[in-house]
Amino acid sequence: MFAPLPTPHEMADWDRLSARDFGIMPEMLMENASRAALQALFDALGVKAHSPANKRVLLLAGPGNNGGDATALSRHLHDLGHEVLLLHTRPRQDYKNEAAYHLELALKAGVPTRLATDLDARDLGGYDVVVDGLLGTGLSGELRPDMLNLVRLTNDLGRKAFVLALDIPSGLSGFTGRPLPEAVRANLTVTFEAAKIGIAQPEAAPYIGRLDVRPIGIPRALRKAHAPAHVLMTAGLTDLIEKPGPGLHKGTAGHVLIIGGSAGLTGAPMLAAVAAMRAGAGLATIACPADIADAVKASRPEVMILPLDSGTEWTPNMMAALEPELARFDAAVVGPGLGRAGDTANFLRAWLSTATLPTVYDADALNLLASQKELLKKIGESAIVTPHPGEMARLLDLDIAEVQARRSECCRRLAENTGAVSVLKGAASLVASANGPRAVSPYCEPNLAVAGSGDVLSGILGRLLAGGLDAYHAACLGVLWHGQAGSILARDFPYRGNMPLEIAHVLPQAIKELKGHVQR
Numbered sequence: 001m002f003a004p005l006p007t008p009h010e011m012a013d014w015d016r017l018s019a020r021d022f023g024i025m026p027e028m029l030m031e032n033a034s035r036a037a038l039q040a041l042f043d044a045l046g047v048k049a050h051s052p053a054n055k056r057v058l059l060l061a062g063p064g065n066n067g068g069d070a071t072a073l074s075r076h077l078h079d080l081g082h083e084v085l086l087l088h089t090r091p092r093q094d095y096k097n098e099a100a101y102h103l104e105l106a107l108k109a110g111v112p113t114r115l116a117t118d119l120d121a122r123d124l125g126g127y128d129v130v131v132d133g134l135l136g137t138g139l140s141g142e143l144r145p146d147m148l149n150l151v152r153l154t155n156d157l158g159r160k161a162f163v164l165a166l167d168i169p170s171g172l173s174g175f176t177g178r179p180l181p182e183a184v185r186a187n188l189t190v191t192f193e194a195a196k197i198g199i200a201q202p203e204a205a206p207y208i209g210r211l212d213v214r215p216i217g218i219p220r221a222l223r224k225a226h227a228p229a230h231v232l233m234t235a236g237l238t239d240l241i242e243k244p245g246p247g248l249h250k251g252t253a254g255h256v257l258i259i260g261g262s263a264g265l266t267g268a269p270m271l272a273a274v275a276a277m278r279a280g281a282g283l284a285t286i287a288c289p290a291d292i293a294d295a296v297k298a299s300r301p302e303v304m305i306l307p308l309d310s311g312t313e314w315t316p317n318m319m320a321a322l323e324p325e326l327a328r329f330d331a332a333v334v335g336p337g338l339g340r341a342g343d344t345a346n347f348l349r350a351w352l353s354t355a356t357l358p359t360v361y362d363a364d365a366l367n368l369l370a371s372q373k374e375l376l377k378k379i380g381e382s383a384i385v386t387p388h389p390g391e392m393a394r395l396l397d398l399d400i401a402e403v404q405a406r407r408s409e410c411c412r413r414l415a416e417n418t419g420a421v422s423v424l425k426g427a428a429s430l431v432a433s434a435n436g437p438r439a440v441s442p443y444c445e446p447n448l449a450v451a452g453s454g455d456v457l458s459g460i461l462g463r464l465l466a467g468g469l470d471a472y473h474a475a476c477l478g479v480l481w482h483g484q485a486g487s488i489l490a491r492d493f494p495y496r497g498n499m500p501l502e503i504a505h506v507l508p509q510a511i512k513e514l515k516g517h518v519q520r
Ligand SMILES: NC(=O)C1=CN([C@@H]2O[C@H](COP(=O)(O)OP(=O)(O)OC[C@H]3O[C@@H](n4cnc5c(N)ncnc54)[C@H](OP(=O)(O)O)[C@@H]3O)[C@@H](O)[C@H]2O)[C@H](O)CC1
Pocket: 011, 012, 014, 015, 029, 030, 033, 062, 063, 064, 065, 066, 067, 068, 069, 134, 135, 136, 137, 138, 139, 140, 141, 142, 143, 144, 147, 166, 167, 168, 192, 193, 216
């Protein structure tokens, strides 16, 4: 369901503890990493065991262990008969530890090597593959000029060659995924043992190419005992939804209550309700002020309306009307189109003191909570709060730039402040609970950046809570499902332009595709 997303420091700890606690020496990990990279490269190029050894490969080896990985890979390619040139950035005698060990092996095996500074870049060309082993997780600060030139050289050569980045494209921060200030643009990135957290950030996407995560022999016991603070959501989360049995009826498929709608904001609750049904809810009902019920219904036959009291604005009395009905529902979504007019804040206060349903708080429910922060503690652990960065900024008294600069920390802080599971929307959405790992979505889908997309997400989450999932897993699966819907729409609408309702409409296809991706 989740894959670990270590920071460079967490990864270095795994490395170090493999040697200290298991006797797995760094030379072995480097050998494993290089063999994994070889296999990933051959898989990507369609090179089979019996294929002719006819590749021309340039390997760039930086000063650290990333360079050591490239050096070990050069030996394997050379031994198989490919034509290789290993370009190292430091004089041979300057290499240390496992990188020095593998350089010595490569030299003994007869790998042709050159010192990068001895070569005129104009002499380089005609390669099928360029391997970027300049810098890995050890990059600190902005690229120094000599390294920046080598990154540029790799990208120049990459116009006519396949670029394989080892562990992470050089120049990219393993923490933030940002280029410092430029980075190698790879066709394939083979990352060792686990994707580093920077790789999962939206900024990294243009540099990574295809991502292939390969194990290099860090013991599972060690990975479990020293689990990273972040994990990546995977398609395995869809195991949480079972194929419906023959005896299913709408009453057992979950009934989602949407609480929202106000004058001028009548579409949002309907989007959430349709999304809940497209995600498989058996029933969806919208509760709204009686005088806007017709506008909310907007002649959609599939969604039921529960008109409350009278008037167009929310009042605490509406909670009294709603309370006797609550036993019919399995989960609630509070907020789509709720507005902030008049007494709406007091309605929300009454809801928080009365209702015990698992609940998603979205949109104006969050804005109202931001102006009455003493209510945040009442939300509780069976709930999910789904702010976008603007709402998160209001909830935490920060500005949006601060939220975006520290997304993971903010997401966790809101979870701590509320006791609920917090979802911070945006590219690579995040899910956090007060304890436990923070989950990062693998999706960065511009097709989801459209008004109403958040209402659709809240409907999916309502359906998953109604289906009995705990808030954390519901949030992770819902975010993943929404992301896959966005990636389907990107195929049909590569320049965007899809409507939010279309996100809801592709949800059944999205879950089918995700289930097809699960690796067993
Ligand atoms: N468990 C594993 O994942 C394994 C990982 N391996 C590989 O090792 C690298 C990490 O290796 P490390 O030696 O820590 O770091 P790098 O190879 O990335 O290189 C660090 C050196 O690079 C120089 N440096 C740092 N910042 C800059 C900069 N801004 N500009 C230029 N140069 C920079 C610096 O060298 P100096 O001597 O010049 O200061 C650093 O020392 C990981 O990514 C994997 O590929 C193991 O092979 C297997 C186990």
